[in-house]
Amino acid sequence: MSQKILMKGNEAVAEAAIRAGCRLYFAYPITPQSELIEYMAKMMPKVNGTFLQAESEVSAINMVYGAAGCGKRVMTSSSSPGISLKMEGISYLAGAELPSVIINVQRGGPGLGDIQPAQGDYFQATKGGGHGDYRLIVLAPNSVQEFADMASEAFDLADKYRNPVMILSDGLLGQMMEPVSFKESKTDEEIEELGKQHYEWCMHPNTGYTERHHNEINSLEIDPNVLEQHVLELEKKYKLIEQNEIKYEEYKVSDDNEILCVAFGISSRVVKSAINELEKEGHSIGLVRPITVWPYPYEAIAKAIGPKVKKVIVFELNLGQMVEDVRLAVNGKVPVDFMGKVGGIVFTPAEVKEKIEESL
Protein backbone atom coordinates (compact mmCIF):
# COMPACT_ATOMS: atom_id res chain seq x y z
CA MET A 1 0.00 0.00 0.00
CA SER A 2 1.29 3.41 -0.91
CA GLN A 3 1.04 6.56 1.13
CA LYS A 4 -2.41 8.05 1.48
CA ILE A 5 -3.29 10.96 -0.76
CA LEU A 6 -6.34 13.19 -0.84
CA MET A 7 -8.43 12.51 -3.93
CA LYS A 8 -11.94 12.74 -5.35
CA GLY A 9 -13.80 9.45 -5.63
CA ASN A 10 -14.12 9.81 -9.40
CA GLU A 11 -10.36 10.21 -9.79
CA ALA A 12 -9.48 7.56 -7.24
CA VAL A 13 -11.54 4.86 -8.96
CA ALA A 14 -10.02 5.80 -12.33
CA GLU A 15 -6.49 5.56 -10.94
CA ALA A 16 -7.31 2.25 -9.25
CA ALA A 17 -8.78 0.86 -12.48
CA ILE A 18 -5.59 1.70 -14.40
CA ARG A 19 -3.52 0.05 -11.68
CA ALA A 20 -5.77 -3.02 -11.91
CA GLY A 21 -4.85 -3.42 -15.56
CA CYS A 22 -7.59 -1.49 -17.34
CA ARG A 23 -6.04 -0.31 -20.61
CA LEU A 24 -9.22 0.46 -22.51
CA TYR A 25 -11.78 3.02 -21.44
CA PHE A 26 -14.70 4.30 -23.52
CA ALA A 27 -17.15 6.89 -22.21
CA TYR A 28 -19.23 9.97 -22.83
CA PRO A 29 -19.13 13.08 -20.61
CA ILE A 30 -21.83 13.53 -17.97
CA THR A 31 -22.01 15.26 -14.60
CA PRO A 32 -21.29 14.23 -11.81
CA GLN A 33 -18.74 11.74 -13.19
CA SER A 34 -16.76 14.17 -15.37
CA GLU A 35 -13.59 13.94 -13.24
CA LEU A 36 -13.48 10.23 -14.04
CA ILE A 37 -13.49 10.62 -17.83
CA GLU A 38 -11.09 13.56 -17.56
CA TYR A 39 -8.68 11.58 -15.39
CA MET A 40 -8.74 8.75 -17.93
CA ALA A 41 -8.16 11.21 -20.80
CA LYS A 42 -5.07 12.47 -18.98
CA MET A 43 -3.65 9.20 -17.68
CA MET A 44 -4.43 6.50 -20.28
CA PRO A 45 -1.92 7.80 -22.85
CA LYS A 46 0.78 7.63 -20.14
CA VAL A 47 0.32 3.86 -19.83
CA ASN A 48 -0.13 3.32 -23.59
CA GLY A 49 -3.79 2.64 -22.94
CA THR A 50 -6.83 3.60 -24.99
CA PHE A 51 -8.97 6.52 -23.96
CA LEU A 52 -11.81 7.21 -26.36
CA GLN A 53 -14.58 9.75 -25.93
CA ALA A 54 -17.45 8.07 -27.73
CA GLU A 55 -20.24 9.79 -29.66
CA SER A 56 -22.80 8.47 -27.16
CA GLU A 57 -23.15 6.20 -24.16
CA VAL A 58 -24.71 3.68 -26.54
CA SER A 59 -21.53 3.63 -28.61
CA ALA A 60 -19.29 3.60 -25.53
CA ILE A 61 -20.88 0.44 -24.12
CA ASN A 62 -20.66 -1.23 -27.54
CA MET A 63 -16.97 -0.35 -27.74
CA VAL A 64 -16.70 -2.07 -24.35
CA TYR A 65 -18.44 -5.08 -25.92
CA GLY A 66 -15.87 -5.19 -28.72
CA ALA A 67 -12.85 -4.83 -26.44
CA ALA A 68 -14.22 -7.26 -23.84
CA GLY A 69 -14.77 -9.73 -26.67
CA CYS A 70 -11.00 -9.60 -27.12
CA GLY A 71 -10.55 -10.59 -23.46
CA LYS A 72 -9.12 -7.23 -22.36
CA ARG A 73 -9.82 -5.39 -19.11
CA VAL A 74 -12.16 -2.62 -20.26
CA MET A 75 -14.31 -0.10 -18.45
CA THR A 76 -16.91 2.59 -19.01
CA SER A 77 -18.50 5.03 -16.64
CA SER A 78 -21.46 7.37 -16.62
CA SER A 79 -24.20 8.79 -14.46
CA SER A 80 -27.86 7.76 -14.27
CA PRO A 81 -29.30 9.06 -17.60
CA GLY A 82 -26.23 7.79 -19.41
CA ILE A 83 -26.46 4.42 -17.67
CA SER A 84 -30.02 4.11 -19.00
CA LEU A 85 -28.60 4.49 -22.51
CA LYS A 86 -26.05 1.77 -21.80
CA MET A 87 -28.70 -0.74 -20.77
CA GLU A 88 -29.03 -2.24 -24.24
CA GLY A 89 -25.32 -2.93 -24.35
CA ILE A 90 -25.26 -4.23 -20.78
CA SER A 91 -27.88 -6.85 -21.66
CA TYR A 92 -25.71 -7.93 -24.64
CA LEU A 93 -22.59 -8.05 -22.43
CA ALA A 94 -24.43 -10.29 -19.98
CA GLY A 95 -25.87 -12.46 -22.76
CA ALA A 96 -22.49 -12.90 -24.44
CA GLU A 97 -20.81 -13.32 -21.00
CA LEU A 98 -18.23 -10.61 -21.46
CA PRO A 99 -16.16 -9.50 -18.47
CA SER A 100 -16.40 -5.73 -18.16
CA VAL A 101 -16.75 -2.98 -15.58
CA ILE A 102 -19.38 -0.23 -15.58
CA ILE A 103 -19.39 2.62 -13.08
CA ASN A 104 -22.58 4.50 -12.27
CA VAL A 105 -22.04 7.77 -10.38
CA GLN A 106 -25.74 8.15 -9.61
CA ARG A 107 -27.60 11.44 -9.75
CA GLY A 108 -31.21 12.50 -9.15
CA GLY A 109 -33.90 11.27 -11.54
CA PRO A 110 -36.17 10.39 -13.24
CA GLY A 111 -35.49 11.85 -16.65
CA LEU A 112 -32.79 14.45 -16.71
CA GLY A 113 -33.37 14.91 -12.97
CA ASP A 114 -30.51 16.88 -11.48
CA ILE A 115 -26.79 16.47 -10.88
CA GLN A 116 -26.89 15.87 -7.13
CA PRO A 117 -26.28 12.50 -5.42
CA ALA A 118 -29.08 9.93 -5.38
CA GLN A 119 -29.64 6.17 -5.14
CA GLY A 120 -32.59 5.95 -7.49
CA ASP A 121 -30.94 3.45 -9.86
CA TYR A 122 -30.99 0.57 -7.36
CA PHE A 123 -33.80 -1.25 -9.17
CA GLN A 124 -32.16 -0.69 -12.54
CA ALA A 125 -28.80 -2.01 -11.32
CA THR A 126 -29.98 -4.99 -9.30
CA LYS A 127 -33.21 -6.12 -10.96
CA GLY A 128 -32.41 -5.84 -14.63
CA GLY A 129 -32.62 -2.52 -16.42
CA GLY A 130 -31.84 -4.06 -19.75
CA HIS A 131 -34.00 -6.73 -21.40
CA GLY A 132 -34.05 -10.43 -20.64
CA ASP A 133 -33.01 -12.62 -17.72
CA TYR A 134 -29.60 -11.53 -16.59
CA ARG A 135 -27.73 -10.36 -13.54
CA LEU A 136 -25.00 -7.85 -12.95
CA ILE A 137 -22.69 -8.16 -9.98
CA VAL A 138 -23.28 -4.82 -8.26
CA LEU A 139 -20.85 -3.35 -5.75
CA ALA A 140 -21.87 -0.35 -3.63
CA PRO A 141 -19.00 1.59 -2.04
CA ASN A 142 -19.45 4.02 0.86
CA SER A 143 -16.06 5.77 0.89
CA VAL A 144 -13.49 7.00 -1.59
CA GLN A 145 -11.12 4.25 -0.41
CA GLU A 146 -13.71 1.55 -0.95
CA PHE A 147 -14.71 3.05 -4.31
CA ALA A 148 -11.08 2.74 -5.40
CA ASP A 149 -10.62 -0.76 -3.94
CA MET A 150 -13.69 -1.94 -5.81
CA ALA A 151 -12.09 -1.20 -9.17
CA SER A 152 -9.71 -4.14 -8.94
CA GLU A 153 -12.31 -6.26 -7.18
CA ALA A 154 -14.76 -5.55 -10.00
CA PHE A 155 -12.25 -6.59 -12.69
CA ASP A 156 -11.39 -9.77 -10.77
CA LEU A 157 -15.06 -10.71 -10.39
CA ALA A 158 -15.76 -9.88 -14.04
CA ASP A 159 -12.89 -12.15 -15.14
CA LYS A 160 -13.80 -14.92 -12.70
CA TYR A 161 -17.45 -15.17 -13.79
CA ARG A 162 -17.28 -13.76 -17.33
CA ASN A 163 -19.92 -11.26 -16.30
CA PRO A 164 -20.33 -7.48 -16.37
CA VAL A 165 -19.83 -5.86 -12.96
CA MET A 166 -21.29 -2.51 -11.94
CA ILE A 167 -19.96 -0.22 -9.26
CA LEU A 168 -23.04 1.63 -8.00
CA SER A 169 -21.69 4.87 -6.62
CA ASP A 170 -23.26 8.32 -6.38
CA GLY A 171 -22.50 11.97 -6.97
CA LEU A 172 -21.37 12.52 -3.41
CA LEU A 173 -18.79 9.72 -3.44
CA GLY A 174 -17.67 10.79 -6.88
CA GLN A 175 -17.17 14.42 -5.95
CA MET A 176 -15.92 14.32 -2.36
CA MET A 177 -12.28 14.09 -1.42
CA GLU A 178 -10.97 11.60 1.13
CA PRO A 179 -7.56 10.10 1.87
CA VAL A 180 -6.96 7.04 -0.28
CA SER A 181 -4.14 4.57 -0.78
CA PHE A 182 -3.62 2.44 -3.86
CA LYS A 183 -2.46 -1.07 -4.61
CA GLU A 184 0.65 -1.66 -6.70
CA SER A 185 0.12 -1.29 -10.44
CA LYS A 186 -0.05 -4.45 -12.48
CA THR A 187 2.83 -4.80 -14.91
CA ASP A 188 2.30 -5.04 -18.67
CA GLU A 189 3.27 -8.74 -18.46
CA GLU A 190 0.68 -9.37 -15.75
CA ILE A 191 -1.98 -7.60 -17.81
CA GLU A 192 -1.07 -9.71 -20.86
CA GLU A 193 -1.46 -12.88 -18.78
CA LEU A 194 -4.84 -11.72 -17.46
CA GLY A 195 -6.03 -11.42 -21.05
CA LYS A 196 -4.75 -14.86 -22.00
CA GLN A 197 -6.95 -16.57 -19.41
CA HIS A 198 -9.81 -15.84 -21.83
CA TYR A 199 -8.20 -17.27 -24.97
CA GLU A 200 -10.45 -20.31 -24.94
CA TRP A 201 -13.44 -18.16 -25.90
CA CYS A 202 -12.31 -14.63 -26.82
CA MET A 203 -11.25 -13.18 -30.17
CA HIS A 204 -7.49 -13.28 -30.76
CA PRO A 205 -5.13 -14.15 -33.60
CA ASN A 206 -4.77 -17.73 -34.73
CA THR A 207 -1.18 -17.24 -35.70
CA GLY A 208 1.40 -17.89 -33.04
CA TYR A 209 -1.00 -19.71 -30.76
CA THR A 210 -2.02 -23.30 -30.24
CA GLU A 211 -4.90 -24.87 -32.13
CA ARG A 212 -6.83 -23.02 -34.82
CA HIS A 213 -10.04 -21.63 -33.44
CA HIS A 214 -13.21 -19.89 -34.61
CA ASN A 215 -14.45 -18.00 -31.57
CA GLU A 216 -17.81 -16.27 -31.61
CA ILE A 217 -18.91 -13.39 -29.38
CA ASN A 218 -22.63 -13.68 -29.49
CA SER A 219 -25.87 -13.46 -27.54
CA LEU A 220 -28.12 -14.82 -30.32
CA GLU A 221 -29.53 -18.37 -30.11
CA ILE A 222 -32.37 -18.66 -32.59
CA ASP A 223 -33.27 -22.22 -31.53
CA PRO A 224 -35.48 -21.93 -28.40
CA ASN A 225 -34.08 -25.13 -26.94
CA VAL A 226 -30.53 -23.87 -27.30
CA LEU A 227 -31.44 -20.47 -25.85
CA GLU A 228 -33.17 -22.18 -22.95
CA GLN A 229 -29.99 -24.11 -22.18
CA HIS A 230 -27.92 -20.94 -22.44
CA VAL A 231 -30.16 -19.03 -20.03
CA LEU A 232 -30.20 -21.97 -17.61
CA GLU A 233 -26.41 -22.04 -17.72
CA LEU A 234 -26.41 -18.33 -16.91
CA GLU A 235 -28.74 -19.06 -14.00
CA LYS A 236 -26.29 -21.66 -12.67
CA LYS A 237 -23.55 -19.06 -12.80
CA TYR A 238 -25.72 -16.50 -11.00
CA LYS A 239 -26.47 -19.07 -8.26
CA LEU A 240 -22.76 -19.68 -7.85
CA ILE A 241 -22.18 -15.95 -7.51
CA GLU A 242 -24.91 -15.81 -4.86
CA GLN A 243 -23.18 -18.60 -2.97
CA ASN A 244 -19.69 -17.13 -3.11
CA GLU A 245 -19.70 -13.39 -3.45
CA ILE A 246 -22.13 -11.82 -0.98
CA LYS A 247 -20.42 -9.06 1.00
CA TYR A 248 -21.76 -6.86 3.75
CA GLU A 249 -20.63 -4.90 6.78
CA GLU A 250 -22.15 -5.14 10.25
CA TYR A 251 -21.84 -2.03 12.37
CA LYS A 252 -22.61 -2.27 16.10
CA VAL A 253 -24.88 -5.26 15.50
CA SER A 254 -25.51 -6.99 18.86
CA ASP A 255 -28.14 -8.76 20.94
CA ASP A 256 -28.80 -5.44 22.67
CA ASN A 257 -29.95 -3.71 19.47
CA GLU A 258 -33.29 -1.96 19.84
CA ILE A 259 -33.45 -1.05 16.17
CA LEU A 260 -31.65 -2.56 13.18
CA CYS A 261 -30.90 -0.20 10.31
CA VAL A 262 -30.11 -1.18 6.73
CA ALA A 263 -28.45 1.26 4.31
CA PHE A 264 -26.04 0.98 1.38
CA GLY A 265 -23.49 3.34 -0.14
CA ILE A 266 -23.28 6.92 1.04
CA SER A 267 -26.51 6.60 3.08
CA SER A 268 -24.77 4.18 5.42
CA ARG A 269 -22.24 6.87 6.38
CA VAL A 270 -25.04 9.16 7.54
CA VAL A 271 -26.75 6.32 9.41
CA LYS A 272 -23.49 5.47 11.20
CA SER A 273 -23.21 9.05 12.47
CA ALA A 274 -26.76 8.89 13.83
CA ILE A 275 -26.07 5.51 15.47
CA ASN A 276 -22.99 6.96 17.21
CA GLU A 277 -25.03 9.88 18.53
CA LEU A 278 -27.74 7.56 19.84
CA GLU A 279 -25.14 5.34 21.48
CA LYS A 280 -23.98 8.31 23.54
CA GLU A 281 -27.57 8.61 24.72
CA GLY A 282 -27.59 4.97 25.80
CA HIS A 283 -29.30 3.36 22.81
CA SER A 284 -28.04 0.30 20.99
CA ILE A 285 -28.70 0.52 17.27
CA GLY A 286 -27.18 -1.81 14.68
CA LEU A 287 -26.56 -1.38 10.96
CA VAL A 288 -26.20 -3.91 8.19
CA ARG A 289 -24.63 -2.40 5.09
CA PRO A 290 -24.89 -4.50 1.94
CA ILE A 291 -21.60 -4.09 0.04
CA THR A 292 -22.80 -6.27 -2.80
CA VAL A 293 -26.35 -5.18 -3.59
CA TRP A 294 -26.48 -8.06 -6.04
CA PRO A 295 -25.96 -10.73 -4.85
CA TYR A 296 -27.93 -9.45 -1.86
CA PRO A 297 -27.20 -10.39 1.79
CA TYR A 298 -30.73 -11.58 2.66
CA GLU A 299 -29.56 -14.10 5.25
CA ALA A 300 -27.16 -11.70 6.93
CA ILE A 301 -29.97 -9.22 7.49
CA ALA A 302 -32.30 -11.92 8.85
CA LYS A 303 -29.59 -13.14 11.23
CA ALA A 304 -28.75 -9.63 12.41
CA ILE A 305 -32.24 -9.10 13.85
CA GLY A 306 -31.46 -9.46 17.59
CA PRO A 307 -33.98 -10.57 20.25
CA LYS A 308 -34.76 -7.00 21.34
CA VAL A 309 -35.10 -5.47 17.86
CA LYS A 310 -38.49 -3.79 17.55
CA LYS A 311 -38.13 -2.63 14.01
CA VAL A 312 -35.90 -2.63 10.96
CA ILE A 313 -35.49 0.78 9.33
CA VAL A 314 -34.14 1.21 5.82
CA PHE A 315 -32.53 4.47 4.71
CA GLU A 316 -32.09 5.25 1.02
CA LEU A 317 -31.75 8.25 -1.27
CA ASN A 318 -34.82 7.20 -3.24
CA LEU A 319 -38.51 6.50 -2.67
CA GLY A 320 -37.93 2.97 -1.37
CA GLN A 321 -36.18 0.48 -3.61
CA MET A 322 -33.79 -1.67 -1.56
CA VAL A 323 -36.46 -1.74 1.17
CA GLU A 324 -38.24 -4.39 -0.93
CA ASP A 325 -35.22 -6.69 -0.59
CA VAL A 326 -35.05 -5.95 3.14
CA ARG A 327 -38.73 -6.94 3.51
CA LEU A 328 -37.93 -10.23 1.77
CA ALA A 329 -35.02 -10.74 4.17
CA VAL A 330 -36.99 -9.85 7.30
CA ASN A 331 -39.95 -11.93 6.10
CA GLY A 332 -42.47 -10.44 8.55
CA LYS A 333 -40.40 -11.16 11.67
CA VAL A 334 -40.55 -7.51 12.74
CA PRO A 335 -42.02 -4.42 11.08
CA VAL A 336 -39.91 -2.80 8.34
CA ASP A 337 -39.93 0.99 8.18
CA PHE A 338 -38.39 3.29 5.57
CA MET A 339 -36.96 6.75 5.28
CA GLY A 340 -36.07 8.15 1.89
CA LYS A 341 -34.83 11.39 0.49
CA VAL A 342 -35.13 12.30 -3.18
CA GLY A 343 -34.33 15.12 -5.55
CA GLY A 344 -30.61 14.80 -5.03
CA ILE A 345 -30.82 15.77 -1.36
CA VAL A 346 -28.95 13.75 1.27
CA PHE A 347 -30.54 13.28 4.70
CA THR A 348 -28.56 14.69 7.64
CA PRO A 349 -27.48 12.62 10.67
CA ALA A 350 -30.00 14.64 12.73
CA GLU A 351 -32.85 13.65 10.39
CA VAL A 352 -31.83 9.99 10.52
CA LYS A 353 -31.50 10.16 14.32
CA GLU A 354 -34.95 11.69 14.59
CA LYS A 355 -36.42 8.92 12.42
CA ILE A 356 -34.86 6.23 14.62
CA GLU A 357 -35.98 8.00 17.82
CA GLU A 358 -39.61 7.78 16.68
CA SER A 359 -39.40 4.04 17.20
CA LEU A 360 -37.44 3.93 20.45
Next chain:
Amino acid sequence: MEIVAQRPKSLRDVQFTYCPGCLHGVAHRLIAETMDEYGIRDNTMGIAPVGCSVFAYKFFDCDMAQAAHGRAPAVATGMKRARPDMVVFAYQGDGDLAAIGTAEIVHAANRGENITVFFVNNAIYGMTGGQMAPTTLPNMKTTTSPYGRDVNDIGYPIRVSELLNTLEAPYYIERVSLLSVPDTIKAKQAVKKALKYNIEGKGFTFVEFISTCPTNWGIDPNKSKDWAKENMLPYFKLGCFRDKEKDNGGK
Protein backbone atom coordinates in the same frame (compact mmCIF):
# COMPACT_ATOMS: atom_id res chain seq x y z
CA MET B 1 -9.16 -33.77 -62.08
CA GLU B 2 -8.33 -30.16 -61.46
CA ILE B 3 -10.36 -28.10 -59.02
CA VAL B 4 -11.27 -24.84 -60.75
CA ALA B 5 -13.70 -23.42 -58.21
CA GLN B 6 -14.26 -24.10 -54.54
CA ARG B 7 -15.48 -22.53 -51.35
CA PRO B 8 -12.98 -19.96 -50.06
CA LYS B 9 -11.17 -21.13 -46.94
CA SER B 10 -12.43 -18.03 -45.15
CA LEU B 11 -16.00 -19.30 -45.45
CA ARG B 12 -17.00 -22.16 -43.16
CA ASP B 13 -18.68 -25.31 -44.38
CA VAL B 14 -22.11 -24.40 -43.01
CA GLN B 15 -25.43 -23.78 -44.68
CA PHE B 16 -26.23 -20.16 -45.57
CA THR B 17 -29.51 -18.84 -44.19
CA TYR B 18 -30.12 -16.54 -47.17
CA CYS B 19 -33.10 -16.81 -49.53
CA PRO B 20 -32.62 -18.24 -53.03
CA GLY B 21 -31.39 -15.51 -55.34
CA CYS B 22 -30.10 -13.34 -52.51
CA LEU B 23 -26.78 -11.62 -53.21
CA HIS B 24 -25.44 -11.69 -49.62
CA GLY B 25 -23.73 -14.93 -50.55
CA VAL B 26 -21.89 -13.17 -53.37
CA ALA B 27 -20.78 -10.35 -51.09
CA HIS B 28 -19.62 -12.91 -48.50
CA ARG B 29 -17.67 -14.74 -51.16
CA LEU B 30 -15.90 -11.62 -52.40
CA ILE B 31 -14.78 -10.80 -48.87
CA ALA B 32 -13.77 -14.38 -48.06
CA GLU B 33 -11.80 -14.77 -51.32
CA THR B 34 -9.95 -11.58 -50.56
CA MET B 35 -9.15 -12.78 -47.04
CA ASP B 36 -7.74 -15.95 -48.58
CA GLU B 37 -5.73 -14.05 -51.18
CA TYR B 38 -4.19 -11.76 -48.57
CA GLY B 39 -3.68 -14.65 -46.13
CA ILE B 40 -5.29 -12.75 -43.28
CA ARG B 41 -7.83 -15.33 -42.15
CA ASP B 42 -5.91 -16.15 -38.98
CA ASN B 43 -5.53 -12.53 -38.09
CA THR B 44 -8.96 -11.12 -38.83
CA MET B 45 -12.04 -10.38 -36.72
CA GLY B 46 -15.41 -9.66 -38.27
CA ILE B 47 -18.69 -8.31 -37.01
CA ALA B 48 -22.15 -9.50 -37.96
CA PRO B 49 -25.02 -7.00 -37.78
CA VAL B 50 -28.71 -7.41 -37.01
CA GLY B 51 -30.66 -8.16 -40.16
CA CYS B 52 -30.50 -10.91 -42.77
CA SER B 53 -26.74 -11.24 -42.30
CA VAL B 54 -27.08 -11.66 -38.53
CA PHE B 55 -25.67 -15.18 -38.86
CA ALA B 56 -22.55 -14.00 -40.68
CA TYR B 57 -20.68 -14.82 -37.46
CA LYS B 58 -21.23 -18.47 -38.33
CA PHE B 59 -20.24 -18.09 -41.98
CA PHE B 60 -16.82 -16.43 -41.94
CA ASP B 61 -13.98 -18.62 -40.76
CA CYS B 62 -12.29 -16.12 -38.52
CA ASP B 63 -13.14 -14.85 -35.05
CA MET B 64 -16.51 -13.11 -35.21
CA ALA B 65 -18.67 -10.94 -33.00
CA GLN B 66 -22.40 -10.41 -33.34
CA ALA B 67 -23.32 -6.80 -32.60
CA ALA B 68 -26.49 -5.10 -31.40
CA HIS B 69 -28.58 -3.44 -34.12
CA GLY B 70 -26.59 -0.64 -35.75
CA ARG B 71 -23.69 -0.83 -33.30
CA ALA B 72 -21.21 -2.74 -35.45
CA PRO B 73 -18.88 0.25 -36.05
CA ALA B 74 -18.72 0.90 -32.29
CA VAL B 75 -18.03 -2.77 -31.58
CA ALA B 76 -15.42 -2.73 -34.36
CA THR B 77 -13.82 0.30 -32.72
CA GLY B 78 -13.56 -1.54 -29.39
CA MET B 79 -12.09 -4.60 -31.13
CA LYS B 80 -9.54 -2.68 -33.19
CA ARG B 81 -8.44 -0.59 -30.19
CA ALA B 82 -8.08 -3.76 -28.13
CA ARG B 83 -6.24 -5.65 -30.88
CA PRO B 84 -4.49 -3.23 -33.24
CA ASP B 85 -2.52 -6.24 -34.52
CA MET B 86 -5.66 -7.69 -36.14
CA VAL B 87 -7.72 -6.79 -39.21
CA VAL B 88 -11.27 -5.77 -38.29
CA PHE B 89 -14.24 -5.61 -40.65
CA ALA B 90 -17.95 -5.03 -40.09
CA TYR B 91 -20.74 -6.21 -42.37
CA GLN B 92 -24.00 -4.25 -42.23
CA GLY B 93 -27.29 -3.83 -44.04
CA ASP B 94 -29.15 -0.61 -44.82
CA GLY B 95 -31.50 -0.58 -41.84
CA ASP B 96 -28.70 -1.48 -39.47
CA LEU B 97 -26.21 1.05 -40.82
CA ALA B 98 -28.27 3.91 -42.23
CA ALA B 99 -31.15 4.07 -39.71
CA ILE B 100 -30.53 2.82 -36.19
CA GLY B 101 -26.75 2.92 -36.54
CA THR B 102 -26.31 6.31 -38.18
CA ALA B 103 -24.35 7.80 -35.31
CA GLU B 104 -22.03 4.82 -35.02
CA ILE B 105 -21.07 4.72 -38.73
CA VAL B 106 -20.61 8.48 -39.05
CA HIS B 107 -18.38 8.74 -35.98
CA ALA B 108 -16.33 5.62 -36.68
CA ALA B 109 -15.69 7.01 -40.17
CA ASN B 110 -15.00 10.46 -38.77
CA ARG B 111 -12.41 9.08 -36.35
CA GLY B 112 -10.78 7.31 -39.26
CA GLU B 113 -10.95 4.01 -37.38
CA ASN B 114 -8.67 1.54 -39.08
CA ILE B 115 -11.52 -0.80 -39.97
CA THR B 116 -13.45 -1.79 -43.10
CA VAL B 117 -17.23 -1.55 -43.25
CA PHE B 118 -19.06 -3.52 -45.93
CA PHE B 119 -22.50 -2.03 -46.48
CA VAL B 120 -25.16 -4.00 -48.33
CA ASN B 121 -27.87 -1.70 -49.67
CA ASN B 122 -30.98 -3.39 -51.05
CA ALA B 123 -33.44 -0.63 -50.16
CA ILE B 124 -35.47 -2.75 -47.75
CA TYR B 125 -35.50 -4.52 -44.37
CA GLY B 126 -35.23 -8.17 -45.32
CA MET B 127 -35.03 -10.07 -42.04
CA THR B 128 -38.14 -8.53 -40.50
CA GLY B 129 -40.18 -9.07 -43.64
CA GLY B 130 -39.87 -6.19 -46.08
CA GLN B 131 -40.31 -2.92 -44.20
CA MET B 132 -39.20 0.51 -45.43
CA ALA B 133 -35.48 1.21 -45.12
CA PRO B 134 -33.70 4.56 -45.04
CA THR B 135 -32.59 3.66 -48.57
CA THR B 136 -36.06 2.68 -49.86
CA LEU B 137 -36.64 4.53 -53.13
CA PRO B 138 -39.27 7.29 -53.55
CA ASN B 139 -42.72 5.78 -54.17
CA MET B 140 -41.37 2.26 -53.54
CA LYS B 141 -43.91 0.04 -51.79
CA THR B 142 -42.92 -1.88 -48.67
CA THR B 143 -44.97 -3.31 -45.81
CA THR B 144 -44.57 -0.07 -43.86
CA SER B 145 -44.92 2.19 -46.88
CA PRO B 146 -47.87 0.33 -48.43
CA TYR B 147 -48.84 3.34 -50.56
CA GLY B 148 -45.26 3.95 -51.64
CA ARG B 149 -42.53 5.95 -49.90
CA ASP B 150 -43.87 9.49 -49.58
CA VAL B 151 -40.80 11.72 -49.58
CA ASN B 152 -42.84 14.67 -48.30
CA ASP B 153 -43.71 12.66 -45.23
CA ILE B 154 -40.66 10.52 -44.48
CA GLY B 155 -37.90 12.12 -46.52
CA TYR B 156 -35.64 10.91 -49.29
CA PRO B 157 -33.44 7.81 -49.34
CA ILE B 158 -30.06 8.43 -47.73
CA ARG B 159 -26.97 8.17 -49.90
CA VAL B 160 -24.53 6.87 -47.31
CA SER B 161 -21.35 6.86 -49.40
CA GLU B 162 -21.89 10.50 -50.35
CA LEU B 163 -22.69 11.35 -46.73
CA LEU B 164 -19.49 9.78 -45.47
CA ASN B 165 -17.57 11.47 -48.26
CA THR B 166 -18.22 14.83 -46.56
CA LEU B 167 -15.90 13.73 -43.72
CA GLU B 168 -12.17 14.37 -43.75
CA ALA B 169 -10.88 11.14 -42.25
CA PRO B 170 -12.12 8.24 -44.42
CA TYR B 171 -9.40 6.78 -46.63
CA TYR B 172 -11.48 4.92 -49.16
CA ILE B 173 -15.19 5.00 -50.07
CA GLU B 174 -16.64 3.22 -53.08
CA ARG B 175 -20.12 2.17 -54.20
CA VAL B 176 -20.26 -0.97 -56.33
CA SER B 177 -23.02 -3.28 -57.49
CA LEU B 178 -23.58 -7.02 -57.49
CA LEU B 179 -26.12 -6.76 -60.31
CA SER B 180 -24.03 -8.21 -63.15
CA VAL B 181 -20.87 -10.22 -63.66
CA PRO B 182 -18.77 -7.23 -64.78
CA ASP B 183 -20.05 -5.21 -61.83
CA THR B 184 -19.28 -8.07 -59.45
CA ILE B 185 -15.72 -8.25 -60.77
CA LYS B 186 -15.41 -4.52 -60.10
CA ALA B 187 -16.88 -5.07 -56.66
CA LYS B 188 -14.15 -7.62 -55.93
CA GLN B 189 -11.54 -5.02 -56.82
CA ALA B 190 -13.15 -2.60 -54.36
CA VAL B 191 -13.14 -5.22 -51.60
CA LYS B 192 -9.48 -5.90 -52.32
CA LYS B 193 -8.60 -2.22 -52.16
CA ALA B 194 -10.53 -1.68 -48.93
CA LEU B 195 -8.89 -4.61 -47.16
CA LYS B 196 -5.45 -3.75 -48.57
CA TYR B 197 -5.65 -0.25 -47.11
CA ASN B 198 -6.99 -1.75 -43.88
CA ILE B 199 -4.03 -4.16 -43.62
CA GLU B 200 -1.63 -1.30 -44.38
CA GLY B 201 -3.12 0.70 -41.51
CA LYS B 202 -4.29 3.49 -43.78
CA GLY B 203 -7.56 4.14 -41.97
CA PHE B 204 -11.28 3.87 -42.51
CA THR B 205 -12.44 2.06 -45.66
CA PHE B 206 -16.00 1.60 -46.86
CA VAL B 207 -17.58 -0.43 -49.63
CA GLU B 208 -21.28 -0.08 -50.43
CA PHE B 209 -22.82 -2.93 -52.43
CA ILE B 210 -26.02 -2.25 -54.36
CA SER B 211 -27.92 -5.49 -53.95
CA THR B 212 -31.40 -6.97 -54.31
CA CYS B 213 -34.10 -8.59 -52.20
CA PRO B 214 -36.12 -10.86 -54.49
CA THR B 215 -38.18 -12.24 -51.60
CA ASN B 216 -39.39 -8.95 -50.16
CA TRP B 217 -39.47 -7.05 -53.42
CA GLY B 218 -41.64 -9.88 -54.77
CA ILE B 219 -39.62 -10.00 -58.00
CA ASP B 220 -37.72 -13.07 -59.24
CA PRO B 221 -33.93 -12.98 -58.79
CA ASN B 222 -32.94 -12.12 -62.37
CA LYS B 223 -35.67 -9.54 -62.81
CA SER B 224 -34.67 -8.12 -59.43
CA LYS B 225 -31.26 -7.30 -60.85
CA ASP B 226 -32.87 -5.57 -63.82
CA TRP B 227 -35.21 -3.69 -61.50
CA ALA B 228 -32.28 -2.54 -59.37
CA LYS B 229 -30.32 -1.43 -62.45
CA GLU B 230 -33.27 0.61 -63.67
CA ASN B 231 -34.37 2.05 -60.36
CA MET B 232 -31.54 1.98 -57.82
CA LEU B 233 -28.51 2.82 -59.93
CA PRO B 234 -29.87 6.19 -61.16
CA TYR B 235 -30.32 7.24 -57.52
CA PHE B 236 -27.32 5.43 -56.01
CA LYS B 237 -24.64 6.18 -58.59
CA LEU B 238 -21.77 3.74 -58.73
CA GLY B 239 -18.24 4.95 -58.35
CA CYS B 240 -15.28 5.64 -56.14
CA PHE B 241 -15.95 8.68 -53.97
CA ARG B 242 -12.68 8.67 -52.09
CA ASP B 243 -9.34 7.00 -52.59
CA LYS B 244 -6.66 8.87 -50.72
CA GLU B 245 -3.99 6.66 -52.27
CA LYS B 246 -4.99 7.98 -55.68
CA ASP B 247 -5.64 11.49 -54.40
CA ASN B 248 -2.16 11.56 -52.87
CA GLY B 249 -0.64 10.28 -56.10
CA GLY B 250 0.10 6.93 -54.52
CA LYS B 251 2.13 8.38 -51.68
